[in-house]
Amino acid sequence: MSLLSLIGPVTALLDKVIPDKDARDKLAHEIATLSERQAHEIALAQIEVNKAEALGNFWQSGWRPATGWVCVAGFCVNFLLSPILSAFGVSIPQADTAVMLPVLMGMLGLGTMRTIERTKGVGK
Numbered sequence: 617m618s619l620l621s622l623i624g625p626v627t628a629l630l631d632k633v634i635p636d637k638d639a640r641d642k643l644a645h646e647i648a649t650l651s652e653r654q655a656h657e658i659a660l661a662q663i664e665v666n667k668a669e670a671l672g673n674f675w676q677s678g679w680r681p682a683t684g685w686v687c688v689a690g691f692c693v694n695f696l697l698s699p700i701l702s703a704f705g706v707s708i709p710q711a712d713t714a715v716m717l718p719v720l721m722g723m724l725g726l727g728t729m730r731t732i733e734r735t736k737g738v739g740k
Contacts, residue, residue: 680723687720 630647634640690711698708 683719684723687716687723690716691720 630640630644634643690713693708693711694713698710701708
């Protein structure tokens with residue numbers, strides 16, 4: 617049972633209990649706006665939670681860049697360091713790009729989609 621379904625019966629009882637019309641109307645208004653005030657307070661509290669989460673910390677916001685840098689480091693080893701150092705007789709083990717490539721492409725794809733959302737004004 618919601619608060620809104622109780623407002624009508626409660627305000628009807630006020631006619632019998634409170635003889636002063638002004639006091640009765642004031643109390644009826646307070647009761648009628650109670651759910652709206654409660655919803656407003658909940659929305660304000662959620663906004664404060666959202667603000668705190670938006671600040672983030674290293675562990676929340678650092679995993680995506682760290683994953684990207686690991687993939688970039690692997691590609692750097694495979695396509696820059698290994699070929700250059702092999703000319704000098706140094707052999708460096710290759711990173712497995714078959715595992716890194718889907719992760720990197722997924723991150724780049726999600727980043728692109730997010731950019732498109734922002735340019736179209738869909739994302740916040």
